[in-house]
Amino acid sequence: MISEDEAAIRDRYREWLEHYGRDRDEKFSTVSDQVIEPLYSPLDLREDDFLHGIGFPGQFPFTRGIYNNMHRGRLWTMRQFAGFGSARETNRRFHYLLQQGGTGLSVAFDNPTLMAVDSDDPRALGEVGRTGVAIDSLADMETLFEGIPLDRVSTSMTINAPANVLFAMYIAVGEKQGVPPEKLSGTNQNDILKEYIAQKEWVSPPGPSVDLVVDSIEYASRHVPRWNPVSISGYHIREAGSTAIQELAFTLADGMTYVDACLNRGMHVDSFAPRLSFFWNSHIDFFEEVAKFRAARRIWARLMRDKYGAANPRSWLMRFHTQTAGVSLTLQQPENNIVRTALEALAAVLGGTQSLHTNSMDEVYALPTEKAVQIALRTQQVIAHETGVINTVDPLGGSYFVESLTDRMEDGANRYFGQIQELGGVIPGIEQGFFQKEIADAAFHYQQQLDNKEKVIVGVNDFVAQETDEIPILKIDPEIERSQVARLREVRAARDNDLVERRLHCLSEAVSRHENSMPYILEAVRAYATVGEVTEAMKSVHGTWREPVFV
Amino acid sequence: MVEPVSGRRIRILMAKAGLDGHDRGVKVVARALRDAGVEVIYTGLHQTPEQVVSAAVQEDVDGIGLSLLSGAHMTLFPRILELLKERGAADIVVFGGGTIPQEDAEILKQAGVAQIFTPGTSTDTIVGWVKERFGGRTAAA
Numbered sequence: 001m002i003s004e005d006e007a008a009i010r011d012r013y014r015e016w017l018e019h020y021g022r023d024r025d026e027k028f029s030t031v032s033d034q035v036i037e038p039l040y041s042p043l044d045l046r047e048d049d050f051l052h053g054i055g056f057p058g059q060f061p062f063t064r065g066i067y068n069n070m071h072r073g074r075l076w077t078m079r080q081f082a083g084f085g086s087a088r089e090t091n092r093r094f095h096y097l098l099q100q101g102g103t104g105l106s107v108a109f110d111n112p113t114l115m116a117v118d119s120d121d122p123r124a125l126g127e128v129g130r131t132g133v134a135i136d137s138l139a140d141m142e143t144l145f146e147g148i149p150l151d152r153v154s155t156s157m158t159i160n161a162p163a164n165v166l167f168a169m170y171i172a173v174g175e176k177q178g179v180p181p182e183k184l185s186g187t188n189q190n191d192i193l194k195e196y197i198a199q200k201e202w203v204s205p206p207g208p209s210v211d212l213v214v215d216s217i218e219y220a221s222r223h224v225p226r227w228n229p230v231s232i233s234g235y236h237i238r239e240a241g242s243t244a245i246q247e248l249a250f251t252l253a254d255g256m257t258y259v260d261a262c263l264n265r266g267m268h269v270d271s272f273a274p275r276l277s278f279f280w281n282s283h284i285d286f287f288e289e290v291a292k293f294r295a296a297r298r299i300w301a302r303l304m305r306d307k308y309g310a311a312n313p314r315s316w317l318m319r320f321h322t323q324t325a326g327v328s329l330t331l332q333q334p335e336n337n338i339v340r341t342a343l344e345a346l347a348a349v350l351g352g353t354q355s356l357h358t359n360s361m362d363e364v365y366a367l368p369t370e371k372a373v374q375i376a377l378r379t380q381q382v383i384a385h386e387t388g389v390i391n392t393v394d395p396l397g398g399s400y401f402v403e404s405l406t407d408r409m410e411d412g413a414n415r416y417f418g419q420i421q422e423l424g425g426v427i428p429g430i431e432q433g434f435f436q437k438e439i440a441d442a443a444f445h446y447q448q449q450l451d452n453k454e455k456v457i458v459g460v461n462d463f464v465a466q467e468t469d470e471i472p473i474l475k476i477d478p479e480i481e482r483s484q485v486a487r488l489r490e491v492r493a494a495r496d497n498d499l500v501e502r503r504l505h506c507l508s509e510a511v512s513r514h515e516n517s518m519p520y521i522l523e524a525v526r527a528y529a530t531v532g533e534v535t536e537a538m539k540s541v542h543g544t545w546r547e548p549v550f551v
Numbered sequence: 552m553v554e555p556v557s558g559r560r561i562r563i564l565m566a567k568a569g570l571d572g573h574d575r576g577v578k579v580v581a582r583a584l585r586d587a588g589v590e591v592i593y594t595g596l597h598q599t600p601e602q603v604v605s606a607a608v609q610e611d612v613d614g615i616g617l618s619l620l621s622g623a624h625m626t627l628f629p630r631i632l633e634l635l636k637e638r639g640a641a642d643i644v645v646f647g648g649g650t651i652p653q654e655d656a657e658i659l660k661q662a663g664v665a666q667i668f669t670p671g672t673s674t675d676t677i678v679g680w681v682k683e684r685f686g687g688r689t690a691a692a
Contacts, residue, residue: 115570125627364650439575440579444583
């Protein structure tokens with residue numbers, strides 16, 4: 001702040017406070033329960049804040065955005081996550097989204113695919129095609145992208161434990177379309193650490209699983225240069241019940257763990273850092289979210305330049321995707337979810353996101369209907385083209401409140417980094433259940449606040465309607481499970497099974513020798529080895545994982 | 552302390568079945584029940600219906616609280632009811648919660664699921680239901 005004015009500002013602040021009056025009987029805190037002051041002023045800014053902490057967009061430390069012109073130069077990608085049932089049905093939804101003006105694809109896989117279990121495995125019972133698309137082999141992947149030229153779209157794949165297998169399948173579909181890997185663009189979620197922390201979909205223990213993540217980062221940096229091999233994700237940490245600061249801190253700690261692992265592999269930081277991307281939640285507490293996005297960019301830039309010595313400015317940039325908070329949606333009066341999603345989307349835009357998924361109002365019930373998805377996409381279009389919020393870069397920059405809250409988020413994250421370091425790092429923290437416990441505590445605290453009405457959710461614990469609204473719900477045909485299993489059996493019957501065996505064996509051998517798994521996985525999927533089979537070949541070397549259970 | 556006249560505390564197995572990793576709800580409910588004096592055993596994630604039923608029988612619980620956010624509720628609830636019958640343990644009460652549409656919840660209740668709690672339910676409501684359902688049952692036995 002400007003020092004000559006400080007005394008005068010302090011006087012005026014005291015004067016204002018004297019006549020402040022009385023608050024309503026309410027606790028003024030964020031959804032993460034950070035207490036908020038009644039007013040912010042230059043007194044809340046740090047001494048050296050402007051150039052050091054806030055600065056200009058496109059300039060270090062990027063608090064105000066990673067590009068000089070931000071959304072004036074290029075709007076965010078409107079990327080709606082979609083997938084259900086069979087590859088054929090999801091392919092139709094993709095064509096629909098592209099026709100509606102969607103500008104990127106985002107694949108939701110079903111639980112068996114996410115857990116690397118084939119559709120005919122007994123563990124997949126009842127889950128095939130339920131919450132995403134079922135992919136067993138390259139044959140399904142070919143259908144999924146039929147009629148979609150892979151050099152003309154960017155595709156995000158929400159896949160973690162078997163991420164390298166699906167990545168290899170995507171590369172193989174490209175080959176079949178005549179699109180070379182260097183022309184493919186997209187993102188793998190491939191953030192296995194947050195699986196142990198929050199989403200809980202894993203195959204093997206954290207150590208060897210991180211090695212697989214490094215394999216794909218290394219492979220992409222050499223062969224698929226326009227691909228983001230990992231999207232370091234806070235989204236699921238937040239959905240599991242964390243606070244905003246925990247989401248920020250745990251996600252960035254995961255990011256540092258991947259960077260360390262790549263450096264240990266002998267890679268140079270600037271060879272992979274520009275392609276690391278992030279994925280944040282945008283929850284309902286508007287300013288807390290905006291502050292979180294701004295703090296995230298600043299912390300990452302400082303870490304990459306100062307801790308890791310990255311010289312390429314692109315390595316300092318935190319590029320991120322955002323999704324509105326699924327957990328903020330209510331079953332009661334579901335149309336209100338449109339409003340929540342719009343506000344959350346606005347926070348993401350003002351926070352400087354590069355791409356955005358807006359949830360549909362009916363997602364508490366089931367996967368969204370086409371109509372609900374259309375409203376969600378239109379919400380982004382209204383923000384982009386009607387509201388004018390994109391007319392200037394970082395319109396909230398310089399707000400005393402937003403800057404002060406941004407500083408507070410950064411301080412909170414730094415405190416957690418210290419704690420995580422004391423535990424020995426992220427993986428020991430996972431093994432000790434540290435993150436899981438922190439998140440469970442925060443989730444329970446929030447539930448208590450709801451139960452005693454300290455926090456209000458409209459339609460749930462206040463402003464409750466007598467009648468429940470009926471909205472149409474997407475139904476997944478149970479026949480899908482049977483037809484997917486039949487299709488899988490056809491693939492197994494038609495392929496060269498000896499070749500599959502040989503290639504899976506080569507993969508296991510390569511993994512035992514600590515060679516990069518990607519080329520071997522690619523060979524296996526080209527021969528139509530399934531997600532389950534390829535994963536099993538690696539799991540036979542890596543082993544299984546069971547988390548420490550506590551309540 | 553929720554202590555029925557028999558002197559035994561209510562015992563509930565909180566369970567996650569299938570490949571579903573969403574454990575926020577199950578943990579919040581487990582903790583609320585425990586704080587209310589219920590003995591809670593949590594299965595951990597990724598259990599098969601067989602594992603859930605074996606744990607319920609071994610732990611001699613009064614009820615199973617099954618949490619499902621995977622869309623597989625129409626398969627996994629009936630399967631657990633069926634296995635309980637096979638094991639001669641049909642007296643174990645099955646209830647649950649998660650992203651379960653109302654229409655499906657009604658069908659499940661007719662099939663023998665005692666109660667389905669959907670998103671937005673307060674923990675007080677769930678604790679109250681458990682106390683009434685199991686407190687009374689054990690006391691009468």
